[in-house]
Amino acid sequence: MTAPRDKLGRPVVVVTGMGIMTSLGNGKADNWAKLVAGESGIRTITRFPVDGLRTTMAGTVDFVSVDPFSSTGLSERMAELVTEEALAQAGIGAKADFPGPLFLAVAPVEVEWPQRRELGRAVGAQDFTYDDLLRISGGGKYNAYHHRFMFGSVAAHLAETFGTKGSPISLSTACASGATSIQLGVEAIRRGETDAALCVATDGTVNPEALVRFSLLSALSTQNDPPQAASRPFSKNRDGFVMAEGAGALVLESYEAAVARGAKILGVIAGCGELTDSFHRTRSSPDGKPIIGCMNKTLADAGMTPDQIDHINAHGTATPENDKMEYNTTSAVFGELVTKIPVTSNKSMVGHTISAAGAVEAIFSLLTLEHQRIPPTINYDTPDPTILFDVVGNKARDARVTAVMSNSFGFGGQNASLILTREPA
């Protein structure tokens, strides 16, 4: 095949294992089948009462049980399951002995309402202050909650279960977190610190307060009925994103190490790029320069030009602002090619898996390369006339795909892009 080094002389980083879970199901086979069939995983929330909420649907993962339930517990369990799938495919290392570090994208952790309510009931009075809660928190009765609600607890659990090496890194770059976890793994391999890295991203935070938080920022779709039609990327009548849960895991290896052990190569992480927008906490700079810069940095990192990209897996949240901004910035980078490159948003079907999205969509991009078939953007009935993307609307499309750009943009000015290819460039 090709040289084990890229155009910049760095080790080529390949993917040898993938695991995925979304509201569509568990595992690559199930997810891919439903994704190309245009199925939606968005449904009315049944996990908790939705009375009084403006948004009552989400892409929840209801088929994984966690007891006692917490969003962090669900995130951990999903991460564990997708990692098992990825490791089984990669066939790397030994059981509980992964030969490299862990980079985990995970939602910020906090004590949650079920536990807070348990504490409230334990006070045993009708009127009390926060000091009363504090007074009864100690003594060992709630020891497990300390561990559960440490920010590092999910990573520590995964590191111990799978025997990753060194200090596992838990990271958050908001909606770009999944892409950042991959980027950290790529960089560690390129620096020669390790031959392999485990990159995992997980988000199980569909809970009342999380929903309320995004609702108060007017970020969520309120097209509750039918829930499957709520997420409408690039449509004129899009009105926000749909919260969702999911997880993705990727085993990254240097091309050399993968070949040496005879591993099947599933794809290449050809380029990563990241650029901070300092304009506003939730809005992109109106000139789009940081996103344009991010895409250009990624192309440069991959040593590629826009004409070599033949599919874009868009961030495509279906918020009015994101999709418009994504189109404008992509146009600036791709010029007249922008109307010719097929674009899709997986979020039309699985919703926005927030911290996991970057990894989930990177995996879908790699599956697109494998199957040479682009999953559709569903609910694309009324195209936004100002967005001239070649949206793969409603039906999957067979296409020759050699390189995919996957974009992630998040609150706090976080922009990250990845370029995935079938073979080393």
Place this chain on the structure above:
Amino acid sequence: MTDTAAKPGQTEVWITGIGLATSLGEGLDANWAALQEKRINVDEKGFAPFIVHPLMPVTFDSQIPKKGDQRQMEAWQRIGVYAAGLALDSAGIKGNKDILSKIDMVVAAGGGERDLNVDTGVLTAEAKGANAPGFLNERLMSDLRPTLFLAQLSNLLAGNIAIVNGLGGTSRTFMGEEVAGADAARIALSRIASGESDIALVGGSHNGERKDLMVLYEFGDFNLKNKFAPVWARKDHAGFALGSAGAFLVLESRAHAEARGAKPYAKLSSVVTDLARRKQSGDMEATLEKLWDKLPKREGKGAIISGATGAEPATSEERGFLKQHTDFPVRSTGTMFGHTMETQFPLGLALAALSISRGALFPPNDSTGTEIEMQGAPTQIVVVGAGHWRGEGMALVEAVS
């Protein structure tokens, strides 16, 4: 084990900026003076029986000029943005658009303050019988400030630093309590050492004056109660006193610093981290010993700055490790600044660089004999950061030769 030791051919990384806002004061001189005077700022009453090291009040306007920006942040973010601004000032790059537009940021962060009135309001109403299915939803929809979420999000500390100072490189936020601070420094160092980056802003901030955090740590009985004592003297009265602090460093390749005429406080030679299983007594001590062996050779005049928390059994394990290295005078940031969680390791790095640049280690403040006097100027300081529950980190800060 993951490590960032300078390898042959890798570039030297200097610490060219330090920003501190702590319970002892703002800026390097105030903190240094308080350390010389062995002054500790603890509040034993405000959160009694819990003890905190409260932030020495600062005028946020000087680093966060827009009131609108300040209003969008909770205290932990304001402290961090303030300290980050001081670090940029100290490195002489504040307002330098060329550099700020490419500076890489690695921030260690927890999460932000909850609205205790909202939480208590919901719980007491439920105790009085409010049990409609949508009760919690309705209260949260009506009572939560719309922008509170942004003041709680971990990565919005970095986001606010970028907004206030116009930063435009990369921005990564690491979470995971104490060791997140060490890993932030490790990744920033390895990126510069390998040539991926020229200059980085690294650090964290913590507001220790928070009852919601005390609840979390009280679940594990980790809070120090009733009476303050130096970290090493807490064996029979274990726990940590939360501290408020922001600590940021500007790390820079030697070539980049020299090209712009920047002077180093010290160089950051190595950062190593690990995750001891801590299943058995001695696990953590063994891991610290392994990390110690991973650091480059120490042949100069050495010292140790420890971030020991005072919580057990971690502090006893660390004391066991220190006993193997009694030729290195030890100082505890936990005693002087309280436990500032994600910020403790960057704070240790800052004090190591400051001590090297001022030609003296700050004096001991301990009744147990763990900390001893040091004569002369330290040239190599090992920063130790072992988490109260998980995670171990170590760094070597050296004088520039």
